[in-house]
Amino acid sequence: MAKTLVDKIWDAHIVSxxxxxxxxxxxxxxxxxxxxxxxxxxxxxxxxxxVFRPRQTVAxxxxxxxxxxxxxxxQEELSxxxxxxxxxNCQAFGIELYGLGHPYQGIVHVIGPELxxxxxxxxxxxxxxxxxxxxxxxxxxxxxxxxxxxxxxATQCLLLQRPKTMKIEVRGKLKKGVGxxxxxxxxxxxISAAGGTxxxxxxxxxxxxxxxxxxxxxxxxxxxxxxxxGGLIAPDxxxxxxxxxxxxxxxxxxxxxxxxxxxxxxxxxxxxFDKELTFDASKIEPMITYGTNPGMGMGxxxxxxxxxxxxxxxxxxxxxALQYMGLEDxxxxxxxxxxxxxxxxxxxxxxxxxxxxxxxxxxxxKAPHVIAWIVPGSKxxxxxxxxxxxxxxxxxxxxxxxxxxxxxxxxxxxxxxPAGKYCVSTSNRNFEGRQGQNSRTLLASPLTAAAAAVxxxxxxxxxxxxxxxxxx
Amino acid sequence: xxxxxxxxxxxxxxxxxxxxxxxDQIIPARFLKATTRLGFGENLFRDWRYDNAGRPxxxxxxxxxxxxxxxxxxxxxxxCGSSREHAAWALLDFGIEVVVSSFFADIFKGNALxxxxxxxxxxxxxxxxxxxxxxxxxxxxxxxxxxxxxxxxSSTGLTETFEINPYKKSCLINGNDDIDYILEQxxxxxxxxxxxxx
Numbered sequence: 001m002a003k004t005l006v007d008k009i010w011d012a013h014i015v016s017x018x019x020x021x022x023x024x025x026x027x028x029x030x031x032x033x034x035x036x037x038x039x040x041x042x043x044x045x046x047x048x049x050x051v052f053r054p055r056q057t058v059a060x061x062x063x064x065x066x067x068x069x070x071x072x073x074x075q076e077e078l079s080x081x082x083x084x085x086x087x088x089n090c091q092a093f094g095i096e097l098y099g100l101g102h103p104y105q106g107i108v109h110v111i112g113p114e115l116x117x118x119x120x121x122x123x124x125x126x127x128x129x130x131x132x133x134x135x136x137x138x139x140x141x142x143x144x145x146x147x148x149x150x151x152x153x154a155t156q157c158l159l160l161q162r163p164k165t166m167k168i169e170v171r172g173k174l175k176k177g178v179g180x181x182x183x184x185x186x187x188x189x190x191i192s193a194a195g196g197t198x199x200x201x202x203x204x205x206x207x208x209x210x211x212x213x214x215x216x217x218x219x220x221x222x223x224x225x226x227x228x229x230g231g232l233i234a235p236d237x238x239x240x241x242x243x244x245x246x247x248x249x250x251x252x253x254x255x256x257x258x259x260x261x262x263x264x265x266x267x268x269x270x271x272x273f274d275k276e277l278t279f280d281a282s283k284i285e286p287m288i289t290y291g292t293n294p295g296m297g298m299g300x301x302x303x304x305x306x307x308x309x310x311x312x313x314x315x316x317x318x319x320x321a322l323q324y325m326g327l328e329d330x331x332x333x334x335x336x337x338x339x340x341x342x343x344x345x346x347x348x349x350x351x352x353x354x355x356x357x358x359x360x361x362x363x364x365x366k367a368p369h370v371i372a373w374i375v376p377g378s379k380x381x382x383x384x385x386x387x388x389x390x391x392x393x394x395x396x397x398x399x400x401x402x403x404x405x406x407x408x409x410x411x412x413x414x415x416x417x418p419a420g421k422y423c424v425s426t427s428n429r430n431f432e433g434r435q436g437q438n439s440r441t442l443l444a445s446p447l448t449a450a451a452a453a454v455x456x457x458x459x460x461x462x463x464x465x466x467x468x469x470x471x472x
Numbered sequence: 473x474x475x476x477x478x479x480x481x482x483x484x485x486x487x488x489x490x491x492x493x494x495x496d497q498i499i500p501a502r503f504l505k506a507t508t509r510l511g512f513g514e515n516l517f518r519d520w521r522y523d524n525a526g527r528p529x530x531x532x533x534x535x536x537x538x539x540x541x542x543x544x545x546x547x548x549x550x551x552c553g554s555s556r557e558h559a560a561w562a563l564l565d566f567g568i569e570v571v572v573s574s575f576f577a578d579i580f581k582g583n584a585l586x587x588x589x590x591x592x593x594x595x596x597x598x599x600x601x602x603x604x605x606x607x608x609x610x611x612x613x614x615x616x617x618x619x620x621x622x623x624x625x626s627s628t629g630l631t632e633t634f635e636i637n638p639y640k641k642s643c644l645i646n647g648n649d650d651i652d653y654i655l656e657q658x659x660x661x662x663x664x665x666x667x668x669x670x
Binding site (some may be wrong): 020127 | 494496497501504507548552556575578579586650655
């Protein structure tokens with residue numbers, strides 16, 4: 001029978017399956033971090049259980065670490081305690097930890113792929129909703145709660161109901177100045193912040209195939225922002241090229257053997273999905289959000305939808321969102337003054353993102369009133385950026401290159417956007433208070449964020465790329 | 473390990489007609505630094521409940537003394553966003569035992585069920601009826617039977633059935649959890665590991 005890629009991987013991981021019960025699914029790799037693991041370790045202690053497969057568990061500290069002076073003790077007491085608890089728990093349960101100071105430390109969804117721990121065909125979980133990022137490699141990867149973190153620690157399995165499958169095909173080519181982030185913000189704006197709930201999404205089509213692995217990770221990362229449990233892309237030569245010779249990828253004959261298996265990982269031609277959607281890449285503009293969920297996004301030259309176009313039951317929430325953002329329906333955002341720019345997070349903090357920003361800001365300088373932070377996704381990204389001289393370009397442009405972590409994406413550390421201030425952010429969520437109490441987030445691509453930093457206003461980056469007017 | 477059980481409940485309700493209530497609102501990230509499951513109720517809906525100086529905002533429903541109860545009724549797509557289980561812990565710690573909405577985000581729903589917090593998905597029309605009845609009479613009650621999978625508005629008698637996975641239902645009624653169930657399959661897991669095809 002013809003199968004989707006999700007079903008192929010799912011079926012290969014079923015330990016047991018019984019009518020009326022969820023499947024017991026085997027988990028290949030479990031990533032943990034300091035925020036959602038302490039209660040799970042406590043649970044194990046209460047039950048008197050060890051971690052069942054510690055070598056399939058990898059830990060890092062990312063959510064609440066400072067992004068300045070990481071060599072010094074963490075000043076904020078509760079964050080320090082949480083990170084210290086991760087260290088002691090990993091020691092007690094025999095788990096590899098890439099903690100602060102380790103050359104592999106970084107955002108969990110950046111380090112997994114860059115170290116070659118994330119491999120096609122695997123099942124991968126983490127107590128973090130952006131685990132869907134790893135789907136870019138053709139994996140079933142999804143976020144879980146702490147009770148499930150404990151389940152995986154105790155059994156290397158999860159009890160799960162098979163998800164429905166959705167195929168999203170993006171045909172054609174993206175226009176100049178439009179990238180992976182714009183593509184996914186566009187899809188979310190089309191189908192809403194709940195449009196993918198209950199589904200695993202397979203992204204396909206020319207525009208997806210043409211993306212680099214970094215771009216594919218950006219797309220899969222934000223699957224959760226439309227409610228989907230996960231998103232994935234069938235592996236291809238781009239995937240193999242990225243993975244070859246990474247720290248933990250199979251080597252020599254094992255590499256060839258793995259590759260033979262990976263080449264079977266695609267949806268059969270006549271496989272049936274529960275839902276199929278098609279989009280035209282050439283219709284996508286650089287995107288920006290105007291509201292308080294990632295579905296509230298629009299092309300950068302568009303106007304904020306009029307309240308009268310919103311369904312009656314949603315009007316109150318719509319008004320609340322615009323009021324929070326200090327914006328009015330019917331207005332364009334072009335020229336709107338902004339205060340902060342944040343380039344970072346598990347969505348856009350990889351070396352390719354930093355290179356793109358560096359290339360754009362080289363020889364330019366940020367607007368005087370704007371504070372521009374660049375937070376690399378990992379120590380390795382930071383090191384590479386310095387080796388390539390990107391740090392000098394950023395410094396000369398007035399951008400601050402900091403140390404790796406989740407940072408201002410969720411403001412668990414000191415990196416917060418002050419109340420009422422506007423931040424153009426390459427992160428994934430524009431929820432109320434996400435980047436700090438009463439902060440106002442406008443989600444966008446790294447290029448759009450960089451353009452806003454330079455002009456101090458919301459800007460169509462294409463007007464600064466020397467493109468022919470016809471191309472905009 | 474035995475968890476909180478739930479089966480029948482009759483309670484007044486706390487109506488929150490906002491849609492897309494994300495887990496960052498239920499419990500903001502800055503309160504995720506605790507290392508136990510306790511005490512999160514204090515900061516439930518922190519930034520909707522209190523201003524920056526820590527004063528209660530009088531227009532928020534949890535600060536309205538006329539609306540108390542262990543059933544939260546919320547607009548669609550409740551619990552979207554972050555996977556933080558702290559959201560379920562915060563609701564339970566505050567005294568909420570059931571959340572009713574016309575649509576739940578997947579991860580929140582799973583987290584709730586794993587902690588004995590019952591998420592009940594009702595139709596848009598039924599949800600609208602609850603909000604209308606609340607607007608008329610703050611003391612209306614909802615009557616819930618997990619056994620029969622029914623939810624009833626006491627004032628009108630309007631009743632709807634809801635769906636729940638039979639395994640999860642039995643876990644909630646009996647207080648069992650997934651780890652107990654999976655641990656029984658330890659031999660199967662070890663066999664699976666030996667015969668992995670990938």
